[in-house]
Amino acid sequence: MGKINLADGLPARVGVLGGGRMGAGIAHAFLMKGAEVVVVERDEQAEEGARERVESSVAKSIERGVVDGNLDEILESFSTSLDYAAFADRDLVVEAVPEDPELKKAALTGVEAVLGAGAFLATNTSSLSVSKLAESLARPERFLGLHFFNPVPASTLIEVVVAEKTSPELAAAAKTWTEALGKTAVVVRDAPGFASSRLGVAIALEAMRMVEEGVASAEDIDNAMVLGYKHPTGPLKTTDIVGLDVRLGIAEYLHSTLGERFAPPQILRDKVANGELGRKTGKGFYTWN
Structure with a gap:
């Protein structure tokens, strides 16, 4: 499967496609555990919104004492972009665009095209077939579902969805990532609506x-x-x-x-x-x- 850079059990460099409520929450989760995170959005207005969501979420976690750390220092590991090329050095990219199968397929193939050969790709879909989303991918064995729950920072669950061609090594790694995020993994076979x-x-x-x-x-x-x-x-x-x-x-x-x-x-x-x-x-x- 290839070696991956890890930060305390997590991919060290993480990308998130889509910075809405879910995408910003996913970025927050990885960022607070020491990963370097970039969020890619479709236009400048959406990019600014994503940046504000993540920065506000991190600030609230520090204010509430959920995590120790300096806001500016944590945010040094966070960036946003309008270009898929920002994912070129990522170890893992999580797609978090709206629940439209054609939109997701186009987004996933676009991301995969810039990823390194050793990188992994995941979708945050809550119900769509992960196996069908994988049909347009060149490396489906490096793809799976990571279904985060809203609100991501407070939720303790991630549904790991194993598609038809997802490698066993990746499925096992996803459980390790979930635990490193301080959450619990529920592993399910790809089926409508999962569990x-x-x-x-x-x-x-x-x-x-x-x-x-x-x-x-x-x-x-x-x-x-x-x-x-x-x-x-x-x-x-x-x-x-x-x-x-x-x-x-x-x-x-x-x-x-x-x-x-x-x-x-x-x-x-x-x-x-x-x-x-x-x-x-x-x-x-x-x-x-």
């Missing part, structure tokens, strides 16, 4: 149907899961945090691959059509300030 999205979306869709049918309010349904089953957050509030548009996209994909039990409820389609996407727009199943 987490498949179960999480199934519960959330049923909760939506219950609201639609007038069984109970969103608050009461969530409280039933939080108080009765010890879930940290109810399925509808989690949907608001993730984004109703994101949940709809995942549900549509699972519906197409796994059948009617994942058919999106009309209430979800209506809210997305009305721009009620959850926390990011101020309204979803809840109203957010």
